[in-house]
Each structure stands twice: as C-alpha cells, then as structure tokens.
Amino acid sequence: MVRAKVGEIDRSNSADKVEKILLGAMQQFLVHGYAATSMDKVAEAAGVSKATVYSHFQDKEGLFRALIEKLARKRFHSILGTQGLVGEPYIVLRRLAKTALEQMVNDQEYQAFERLLIGESARFPELAQVFILSIAKPAIETISKYLASRTELKIPDPEATARILIGSLVHFVMTQEIMHGKDIMPMESDRLIDALTHLIVNCAD
Amino acid sequence: MVRAKVGEIDRSNSADKVEKILLGAMQQFLVHGYAATSMDKVAEAAGVSKATVYSHFQDKEGLFRALIEKLARKRFHSILGTQGLVGEPYIVLRRLAKTALEQMVNDQEYQAFERLLIGESARFPELAQVFILSIAKPAIETISKYLASRTELKIPDPEATARILIGSLVHFVMTQEIMHGKDIMPMESDRLIDALTHLIVNCAD
DNA sequence: GTCTATACATGGATAGAC
DNA sequence: GTCTATCCATGTATAGAC
Numbered sequence: 001m002v003r004a005k006v007g008e009i010d011r012s013n014s015a016d017k018v019e020k021i022l023l024g025a026m027q028q029f030l031v032h033g034y035a036a037t038s039m040d041k042v043a044e045a046a047g048v049s050k051a052t053v054y055s056h057f058q059d060k061e062g063l064f065r066a067l068i069e070k071l072a073r074k075r076f077h078s079i080l081g082t083q084g085l086v087g088e089p090y091i092v093l094r095r096l097a098k099t100a101l102e103q104m105v106n107d108q109e110y111q112a113f114e115r116l117l118i119g120e121s122a123r124f125p126e127l128a129q130v131f132i133l134s135i136a137k138p139a140i141e142t143i144s145k146y147l148a149s150r151t152e153l154k155i156p157d158p159e160a161t162a163r164i165l166i167g168s169l170v171h172f173v174m175t176q177e178i179m180h181g182k183d184i185m186p187m188e189s190d191r192l193i194d195a196l197t198h199l200i201v202n203c204a205d
Numbered sequence: 206m207v208r209a210k211v212g213e214i215d216r217s218n219s220a221d222k223v224e225k226i227l228l229g230a231m232q233q234f235l236v237h238g239y240a241a242t243s244m245d246k247v248a249e250a251a252g253v254s255k256a257t258v259y260s261h262f263q264d265k266e267g268l269f270r271a272l273i274e275k276l277a278r279k280r281f282h283s284i285l286g287t288q289g290l291v292g293e294p295y296i297v298l299r300r301l302a303k304t305a306l307e308q309m310v311n312d313q314e315y316q317a318f319e320r321l322l323i324g325e326s327a328r329f330p331e332l333a334q335v336f337i338l339s340i341a342k343p344a345i346e347t348i349s350k351y352l353a354s355r356t357e358l359k360i361p362d363p364e365a366t367a368r369i370l371i372g373s374l375v376h377f378v379m380t381q382e383i384m385h386g387k388d389i390m391p392m393e394s395d396r397l398i399d400a401l402t403h404l405i406v407n408c409a410d
Numbered sequence: 411g412t413c414t415a416t417a418c419a420t421g422g423a424t425a426g427a428c
Numbered sequence: 429g430t431c432t433a434t435c436c437a438t439g440t441a442t443a444g445a446c
Contacts, residue, residue, distance in 0.1 A: 014411070033324060035240035038439060049413050054441065056411095112327070119238060119324020121384050122317070128384040136380055137390050160392065160400035164373040171372030171379075175341055179326050179333040185342050187365065195365035203408040219429070243421055254431050259423065261429095 018056050021046045025067045030112035034064055034120050068127045071113060072134040085146040089153055090201050092146070097169060097193045104173040105189070111178050139166055147200075154204040161200065168196055223261050226251045230272045235317040239269055239325050273332045276318060277339040290351040294358055295406050297351070302374060302398045309378040310394070316383050344371055352405075359409040366405065373401055 024046025028037040039060055043050040057063040085092055104110055121128035143162035147155050155161050172192055176182040229251025233242040244265055248255040262268040288304065290297055309315055326333035345367045352363035360366050377397055381387040 017411085031327070033238070033240060033328075035238060036328075039441080040439075050440090051414080051442075052412055060440070115323055115327055118320055118379070118383060122236070122320055123238075123241075125385045129386065129389055132380060132384055132386040132390055136386065140390070155400075156403060157396055157400045160396040161404070163377065163392070163397060164369070164400060164404065167374075167376030167380075168369040168372040171376045172368060174323070174376075175337060175372075178323065179337055180330045181334065181337040181341065184334055185337055185345070187368070191362055191365040192368060195360075195362045195369060198361060199366070199369065199404045199408055203404055222429085244423080245421070255422090256424075256432080257430055265422070 014056075017046075017048055017052060020048060021053055021056060021063070022067055022070060024048075025063055026071070029064060029067060030109065030116060033116060034123070039063075065124070065127065068117070068124075069130055072130045075110070075113070076134050076138070085142060089150050090197060093165075093197050093200060094193060096143070097165070097196055098189070100169050101173065101189045101193070104170070105177055111173070114174070114178060136166075152204060153200065155200075165196060165200065168192065219261075222251075222253055222257060225253060226258055226261060226268070227272055227275060229253075230268055231276070234269060234272060235314065235321060238321060239328070244268075270329070270332065273322070273329075274335055277335045280315070280318070281339050281343070290347060294355050295402060298370075298402050298405060299398060301348070302370070302401055303394070305374050306378065306394050306398070309375070310382055316378070319379070319383060341371075357409060358405065360405075370401060370405065373397065 021042070024044070025037075025042045027045050028042050032041075039050055039053060042063070043053050046053065053063065057066060085096070117128055117131050140159065140162045143165060144159040147153060147158035147161055169192075172187075172189075175185070176187070226247070229249070230242075230247050232250050233247050237246075244255055244258060247268070248258050251258070258268065262271060288300070290301070322333055322336050345364065348367035348370060349364040352358060352360050352366055374397075377392075377394075380390070381392070
C-alpha cells in the first residue's frame with residue numbers, strides 16, 4: 001500500500017474515497033446499466049471494499065442518484081459548448097450544428113449517459129428530469145433567444161424552431177451512433193447540417 | 206384447470222404456450238428492462254412453469270431476442286400508420302405530423318419499447334438495428350419519396366429533410382413523455398407542428 | 411473509516427417425475 | 429411437453445474486528 005511520506009498530508013482521506021467510488025460507479029453504470037451493475041464491481045472498480053461504499057452511500061439507489069446528479073451538473077451546457085451565439089445566422093447555425101454533432105458523435109460517455117438515462121427513465125423519472133432541466137432546457141433557451149434576436153429570419157415561433165433544430169441533431173446521433181444505424185442507414189453529417197441551415201435561414205418569406 | 210370438451214380441438218397446445226410466454230415476457234421486459242426481469246416473473250406472468258419457458262427458448266437472451274424481433278415486426282410501419290402520402294404538402298405534412306405525434310404520445314407500449322431498445326442498445330446492438338431497419342428506415346424512405354415528389358417545395362435534399370422531420374417528432378416525444386419533461390418544460394404539440402410545416406412548406410425560395 | 415467475512419434472498423438454469 | 433423441486437452462482441446489505 002502506498003502511504004504518504006512524513007510531513008505530507010495524507011490524501012487518502014474520506015473525500016477522496018467518495019470521488020473514487022463515484023468514478024468506479026460511473027464506469028460500471030455507464031457500461032452495464034443500473035440493474036446489471038453490482039455493488040461488488042463498483043467497489044472493485046473504485047479500489048475500495050464494498051463496506052466502504054455502503055458507509056458513504058445509503059444503498060445502490062442512493063449511489064446511482066448521486067452519480068447521475070453529478071454527471072448532469074458536469075455536463076451542464078456541454079452540448080453547445082461555451083460558444084457565444086452572436087453573428088450571421090448562416091455562419092452561427094452551421095457552426096452550432098457542426099460543433100454539436102461532432103461533440104456528441106465523438107463522446108462515448110455522452111452516448112452511454114443517454115442510454116442509461118432513457119433506459120432508466122421509467123424507474124427513475126426524477127433523474128430524467130434532472131437531465132432535462134440541466135441540459136435540454138438551457139440548450140433550447142439559448143438557441144431560442146438567438147433565433148428570436150435575428151428578426152430577419154422571421155421565425156414565428158423561435159422556441160418551437162429551437163426544438164426542431166436540437167431534436168434533429170440529437171435524434172441523428174441517436175439513430176446513427178447510439179442505435180448503431182450508421183452502417184445500415186448511413187448519412188453524412190454535412191447533409192443534415194446543410195438541410196437544417198437551409199430550412200431555417202432560407203425560409204424568410 | 207379448464208380443459209377442451211370432447212370433440213373440440215385442445216387449444217392449450219405448444220404454439221399457444223409460446224404465445225403466452227411471449228406475452229408474459231413482453232409485460233415484464235417492457236416494464237422492468239432486460240436485467241431486472243427474472244425468468245420466474247416471466248413464467249408467472251405467462252401462467253406457465255419456468256421449465257416450460259426454457260423448453261421453448263434457449264435462455265433469457267434468446268427469449269429477449271425473439272420478443273424484440275416480434276415487436277419490431279408488429280410495429281412495422283406503425284408510426285406513420287398506413288395513411289397514403291398524397292396531396293397538398295401543407296395538408297399532408299400537417300396530418301402526418303399530427304397523427305405521428307398522437308400515436309406516439311398515447312401509446313405507452315411504444316414508449317416502453319423505445320426505452321428498452323435504447324437502454325439495451327449497447328448490450329444488444331443487433332436488436333437496435335432491427336428496430337432501425339423495420340421502423341426508422343421505412344419511415345424515412347416514405348417521407349423522403351413524398352418530399353421528392355413535390356417539386357414545388359424545392360427541397361435540395363429530401364432524405365436529410367425527412368430525417369429532420371422525423372427526428373423533431375420523435376425527439377419531442379422523447380423529451381416530453383419518455384423523459385417526463387412535459388411538466389417542467391411544457392409545449393403544445395401544435396406549436397411544433399406549425400413550426401415544422403412552416404419550415405418545410407414556406408421555404409421554397 | 412475501512413476492511414474481511416458472512417447472512418440472506420434471488421436469479422438462471424436443469425433434473426427427473428408424469 | 430409440462431410440471432415441481434433443486435443446484436449453484438451472484439447480489440444486496442451488514443456485523444464485527446482493527
């Protein structure tokens with residue numbers, strides 16, 4: 001066992017254990033889902049004993065809730081990135097769609113998180129709502145405000161249009177990556193991006 | 206035990222048992238997910254013994270695969286219904302969007318099916334692909350062909366546009382119903398339908 | 411706080427009678 | 429083909445030593 005040298009602060013303290021447990025829990029729950037994850041495997045992945053897990057979290061459900069809430073906080077605003085939405089619609093919307101798609105397609109953790117939340121949304125409805133409140137809602141609001149600000153687009157309902165934009169992108173990743181459709185129903189991201197920006201930008205009548 | 210009268214054919218035969226088992230399996234898997242469903246509960250829900258379940262299906266995985274394939278076949282073309290896509294775009298697209306949304310919102314079995322497939326899409330990628338091939342792909346193709354046939358819409362990429370349309374609708378149901386967002390982030394279906402038809406129909410420049 | 415060892419329940423799968 | 433009874437592995441959770 002590695003131990004802190006004399007004079008150094010021992011960092012193997014309780015708070016660190018909690019972090020290690022949450023990290024182990026993340027690896028297991030994201031890969032295997034809630035029911036198929038065992039507390040033994042969580043403890044093993046975290047490098048602590050099972051009793052230690054139970055000393056920090058009431059039970060499996062409590063650990064799961066704590067993990068999901070932590071992940072949702074971490075991902076707050078992450079789909080859009082922190083790019084400010086200012087400038088010409090054609091440029092801004094293209095970049096937005098392109099960035100969001102790239103982020104989601106290349107982020108295996110995001111995809112596993114979606115699988116987990118949707119799969120458990122019947123058993124844990126409040127956790128699905130945590131996701132909605134911390135990720136989906138802010139994204140819709142940000143895009144909605146931008147669309148409303150560009151009056152030349154003449155969009156009658158910016159919020160509904162923001163949902164169309166985000167829904168198209170998220171659902172594309174859902175079918176192509178999460179549900180493994182890209183091999184049997186392929187489509188280049190750019191085609192979706194082109195069609196989306198065309199619909200929104202060229203639609204001012 | 207109810208038994209067939211003399212002269213009648215005994216319908217409690219093997220084929221019926223298979224049906225009963227699949228029905229019980231459906232109830233359990235759709236509600237609890239794959240891992241949290243036990244073969245005991247399946248047998249109980251089906252009204253047969255566990256050994257009978259194992260005499261018709263190799264193991265839990267085999268039963269699950271058989272069930273998903275059956276459900277996917279049953280739902281072939283179900284989202285769009287069997288409505289023919291002919292007529293004025295404004296009318297056709299509105300009716301299409303309205304019907305699809307109503308179907309999905311009111312069909313708890315569809316929502317449970319989506320939860321299950323997405324939740325298990327890492328463990329059972331081929332089953333997610335069965336869903337794509339039997340439901341998503343035909344829907345995209347049908348709408349894509351319709352959009353291409355209406356040349357007055359001047360849609361540069363009908364297939365990409367079809368994906369935008371379907372993605373918006375499915376994702377709307379995903380956030381509002383499946384992930385329980387309707388209470389914390391409400392929006393009338395009609396606003397989405399209006400915004401969608403406006404984008405697609407009024408966009409011919 | 412942390413560990414080892416264990417209690418207790420449940421789950422997947424099968425043996426053997428009918 | 430179908431049932432009851434059972435085997436054995438695994439899972440959640442805790443008791444008790446340090």
